[in-house]
Amino acid sequence: MSTPPDSAMSVPDPSDDPLSRERAHLTHSRAALRSMREDVESLDIRDVTANWVNAEVLSRQIEERVKALADLSHTPLFFGRLDYLHSPGADQAEGAEGERFYIGRRHVHDADGDPMVIDWRAPVSQPFYRASKKNPLDIALRRRFGYTAGDLTAYEDEHLSDPAEAAATSKLLQQEIERPRVGPMRDIVATIQPEQDEIVRSGxxxxxxxxxxxxxxxxxxxxxxxxxxxxxxxxxxxxxxxLVIGPNASFLHYIEQVLPALGELEVKQATVDDLVAHVEVRGRDEAAAAVVKGDARMAEVLRRAVRSHVTMPVEPVMVVRGSRRWRVPAYELEVIVRELLDRDIRYGAAREALPQRIAHAVLVQMERSGEAPDDRVQDAVARNPAVKAAVKSLWPPVEPAKLVLRLLSDADFLATHAEGVLTEHEQKTILWSRPVRSVKSAKWAAADAVLIDEATDLVQRTHSLGHVVLDEAQDLSPMQYRAVGRRCTTGSATVLGDLAQGTTPWATRSWEEALTHLGKGDAVVEELTAGFRVPTDVITYASRLLPHIAPGLTPVASVRENPGFFEVRPATADTADAEVVAACEELLRNEGSVGLIAADARVPLLAEALAAAGLPYLGPGEETTLTTRLTLVPASLAKGLEYDYVVLDEPRAVVDGEPDERTGLRRLYVSLTRAVSGLIVTHAAPLPPQLSQDQSES
Structure with missing residues (x-):
């Protein structure tokens, strides 16, 4: 990575120095952005708003616009430049003059409206990510910029249209990819790869x-x-x-700065538990019960239970209007009820339609008798006490939480509606052992809240969003997928995950099945196999587990030039804890964070060993400091975390800590892949055979 020879020469005139010219453009671009922000701040809306509501809305929009135009001092305003052979969109006639565009995180223009920085999402920016020697996309030169603490310090050129210049790996790009990852997640606009860009720009x-x-x-x-x-x-x-949906609050906190750094401030974030928070979750299911409750068959049980509240009429409805009485016989009411059931619309929507249907039957009789009723008469009949009483009897209101409460506490009610769907054993598995009196006193588990959400949607349609991103999706149950799918029935979704990292008892077995539960069976499945975070030697070692935990998945191939530090250190039962402490002390001599990951049952023992050695440590989620850079992490909480260096204690114990070997091996795969720069594996017990085969220990 260096500037070209002409920029490295000692030239007295800054105008002849390309790096100085680029720095000048950065200075002018920051000044232009500041002017754009000041223009928005100076807007006077006193004479353009009709009332205080409009003024409030407009003021809030201006505030958001000002925030979006903030100049983050340590975030480069632009990271690349494209020199086109011809003007984009022109006829590209021979000799036509090309244009130059600086590519950045947001659009910046000067006082005349001419662009100084082009948004990375604009069509004209796309070749920055996809142009190559084989397909230059009309690009003569692609320039990447290097920054140090916000200052432009280097650049690197690729002459894509010059067949004489050999294609070379970008050193700036490689350094950016391998830059230590500390603090919250950052954007990757400067390093998006072609296969990633295709997904990013999909419709x-x-x-x-x-x-x-x-x-x-x-x-x-x-x-x-x-x-x-x-x-x-x-x-x-x-x-x-x-909406962006993540697995937990810590994960959402980790990613929350990415979109604001790109100027997007309005995207909401939530967990699946947030979406279905109809009741307070204070209980916890055994794994077997959670698996049954999360099974997609529960949707049919709930549908039956909701519809069971509808009863067929046995008496007519008598509507009195003035001196006349109008009688709707029971058989005619039954036809109306059955028609609504056959339409299979939401329970609440059908209940709202029923009085209008009964009223219409009365109006038909009125017309036959020579009257000429209008819509106002029909609405009045629908509100008649006799009609209201009939609706309450035939189609009573349903409270979703009370319905689920009855299903889980009333064995006969559950058996009636689960017949042919759940086995007797499965029914017993999800039944509460003690009677529960009310919704408020119940100790609801997380899976119960998902059932209530399903029942709520059966009664009243859930609001749909335009787009939903679902991350760490491999750990969702089928019923959780349905809950997310309800939030994007009329929109689209981006589903993100790794089948090899599914560690719940109900983990996703295939994306096709998961997408069907989500209601997006026609979604395109893309596979990313280039690794940017985990060092080569580490991911190669961890990938030994893939044939046993996710057959058919392509192993990740690290693109990092630095293979990383990796070592497997055997120990004896007497020296195991001391070996772990020694490994932590060794890695703490380097810069960066260190994570000690161990089976949950081993954590108290290792905590004592660290304390005895005088090594301070943190818990997962706590921010490292200059004096405390070591975090002790239970394997069950390692997913989504990353550290510069990792010490993994006793892989066999990690596997044995899970209810079955497959889940244990997946937990081990997650634990092995948390390191950014180096990994030490220590063990006294034999390594799992899936990991130790063909292994040469150091």
Whole structure:
């Protein structure tokens, strides 16, 4: 990585120094951005708003615009430059003059409206990510910039149209990929790869599922796709909304700065538990019960239970209006009820339609008798006490939480509606052992809240968003997929995950099955196999587990030039803890964070060993400091975390800590792939045979 020879020469005139010219353009671009922000801040809306509501809305929009135009001092305003052979969109006649565009995180223009920085999402920016020697896309030169603490310090050129210049690996790109990852997740706009860019720029109309192993950038791709869709379809998504769904609050905190750094401030974030928070979750299911409750068959049980509240009429409805009485016989009421059931619409929508249907039957009789009733008469009949009483009897209101409460506490009620769907054993598995009196006193588990959400949707349609991103999707149950799918029935979805990292008892077995539960069976499944985070030697070692935990998945191939530090250290039962402490002390001599990952049952013992050695440590989620850079992590909490260096204690114990070997091996795969720069594996017990085969220990 260096500037070309002409920029390295000692030239007294800064105007002849390309690096100085680029720095000058950066200075002018920052000044232009500041002017854009000041123009917005100086807007006077006192004479353009009709009332205080409009003024409030407009003021809030101005505030958001000001935030979007913030100049982040340590975030490069532009990271690349494209020199076109011809003007984009022109006839490209021979001799036509090309244009130059600086590619950055947001659009910046000067006082005349001429662009100084082009948004990375604009069509004219696309060749920055996809142009190559084989297909230059009319690009003569692609320039990448290097920054140090926000200052432009280097650049690197690729002459794509020059056949004499051999293609070379970008050193700046490689350094950016291998830059230590500390603090919250950052955007990857400067390093998006062609296969990632294809996913990012896929259209709003279709859903995409991204299968990606550790460090392949699938989360970043999903977030950048949201940013791209907001750029390309802003008006539509402003009306319908967007949502990013993550596995837990810590994960959402880790990624929350990515979209704001790209100028997108309106995207909401939530966990699946947030979406279905109809009741307070205070209980916890055994794994067997959670598996049954999360099974898609529960949707049919709930549908039956909801519809069971409908009863067939046995008496007519008598409507009195003035001196006349109008009688709707029971058989005619039954026809109306059965027609509504056959339509299979939402329970609540059918209940609202029923009084109008009964009223219509009365109006037909009125017309036959020579009267000429209008819509006002029909509405009045629908509100008649006799009609209201009939509706309450035939189609009573259903409270979803009470319905689920009865299913889980009333064996006969459950058996009636689960017949032929759940086995007797499965029914007993999900029944509560003690009677529960009320919704508030029940100790609801997380899976119960999902059932209530399903029942709620059976009664009243769930609001649909324009686009939903679902991350770490491999750990969702079929019923959780249905809950997410309800939030994007009229929109699209980006599903992100890795089948090899599924560690719940109900983990996803195939994306095709998962997408069917989500309601997006036509989604395109893409696989990312280039690894940007995990060192080569580490991912190669961890990939030995893939044939046993996710047959058919392509192993991740690290693109990092630095193979990373990796070592397997055997120990004895007497020296195991001391070996772990020694490994931590060794890695702490380097810069960066260190994670000690161990089976949950081993954590208290290792905590004592660290304390005895005088090594301070943190818990998962706590931020490292200058004096405390070591984190002790239970294997069950390692997913989604990353450290510069990792010490993995006793792989066999990690596997044995799970209810079955397959889940244990997946937990081990997750634990092995948390390191960014180096990994030490220590063990006194024999390694799992799936890991130790063909292994040469150091």
């Amino acid at each position: 709003l109309g279709g859903s995409v599922c991204v299968q990606g192993g550790p460090g392949t950038g699938k989360t970043a791709v999903g977030l950048h796709r949201v940013a791209y869709l907001l750029y390309a379809h802003r008006d539509r998504l402003a009306r319908t909304g967007t």
